Amino acid sequence: MTDTDHSLLRATEIIRRAKAEKAQRPSIAGFFDEATNTVTYVVHDPATCEAAIIDSVLDFQAASGRTSNGSADLVVEYVRKHDLTVTWILETHAHADHISAAPYLQERLGGKLGIGRDIIRVQEVFGKLFNAGTDFERDGSQFDQLFDDGDCISIGSIEGIALHVPGHTPADMAFIFGDAAFVGDTVFMPDFGTARADFPGGDAGELYRSIRRLLSLPNETRLFLCHDYKAPGRDEYAWETTVKQQREENVHVRDGVTEEEFVAMRTGRDKELPMPKLIMPSVQVNIRGGRLPEPEENGVSYIKIPVNAV
Template identity: 80%
Template sequence: MASFEPGIKAATGQIVRALEDKSLRPSIAGFFDEATNTISYVVHDPKTAEAAIIDSVLDYEAASGRTSNGSADRIAEYVTSKDLKVMWLIETHAHADHISAAPYLQEKLGGKLAIGREIIRVQEVFGKLFNAGTDFERDGSQFDKLFDDGETFNIGQLEGIALHVPGHTPADMAFIIGDAAFVGDTIFMPDFGTARADFPGGDAHQLFQSIRRLLSLPNETRLFLCHDYKAPGRDDYAWETTVKQQREGNVHVKDGTTEDEFVAMRTARDKDLPMPNLIMPSVQVNIRGGRLPAPEDNGVSYIKIPVNAV
């Protein structure tokens, strides 16, 4: 955990400054896609109108193999209506439950496509699984920017910092922008708990450590989640919480939960979880930066489904 300290120290300082100065806090709009239970975000600097789009969704109908852009167009319409300038299209990780719309939005709105540097490990694992061949580069070159742990960036006058939070996958990142943290699939609402850790390269011990790392940020830090599934007894979808609320009430990892207790719970729970409905198309496309596999000689792109391999 020692290697994590510089990043957390920098993120904490940034959050404290934003809490003290409202001009350093971002404007945030969430877009919920009920088909995949995913929340995408547009984050912008009110002073300069520079913006980032985080974890966008391409609509995909598994039965027909057809894609459409309704979810992404809602984001584009919002960006246009606010006269925002998109600087970044950020992926918190290579999602297994939805296909990214980043290339579509990049073509319409501009910006650099970014993800964590460990996407290279994910590309290697799934490149083999899908027998992607030598034409598929496993060096992250499908993205414009690979973030390292603790690396800083800007959206206008807003400060941002990337934190590596592996466990759900090796490449998961959280992005701290002002007083807000976009935490991907590491953690859910306090009444729902935490992400699974049984995908290739996942690790429940790492996930616990990553979550505790995030929960060492100031209590007032706003946490914006990538998914919500409405916990039993809750009627509405929700995707914003705080470090304090998570530390006090997360059903899987609140204060006082030991690493061994968490790993035992997570391992037992993950054994009974089905694979996400869209894992095969999603991962296959998302490791390519959200681009479909190259068309074959008939002009059609194909999604591979490995049989009895997972």
């Protein structure tokens, strides 16, 4: 953290105020999708019942190309059961491991769809890869809100802030509401480590700096993770930790690990990782705000697979 990191200072103020004032602490429900190891969150203000949905999942069968809404319907059921008003539907980044259910949820529950402004960079790269053509706008217009680092965001009376945390992809954002930070694909549970940084636009050094920035938040900050894969020796899925726990225990980026050490580890590890099973459909849809490519003349949408191009 530098003396000029005003966004982080503001985030720290929000977190400390939430610790001191119970009314500034959000209620959080996590919905784990084991098929993609993804957690969707519904975050709401108990006082006003305003809510945000973070990193939703559309069920997708790669072999058949069929979509379904079972995971998203659990979120809809929860929101309606608790009489919540959805203000935001947020994406921490353009996911490569699952398709977003944002349009489905927005149609049923309302709310603005938001993502980091650097989604435009991701659209440029993958628009070319998928030969999306001139009809595909590469300006982020598929989303209602493009967030910059330090932008204020709230749900009801609970204050929040968006922090740009690139490295996994250029567009990664962490969203903080009260004392809770939703950090997307930056860190995982301490016994599993950190996210990969070898996608187009990814950078291991940048990821390290983003993580260390997050870990300069107050120790008691609750961190909510986008994924869990059950590290060896652990039998249960988990997706909540704290800054303190990460600084003391994260196997990749705990206190004392230098950027040089991290980059060497992350680069070597990433070379051995297979591509995510759903990367082609996921990215192709998610850069469109979760919308399928426009149907062709027969009324069917098609997912492209670029051959020998990646």
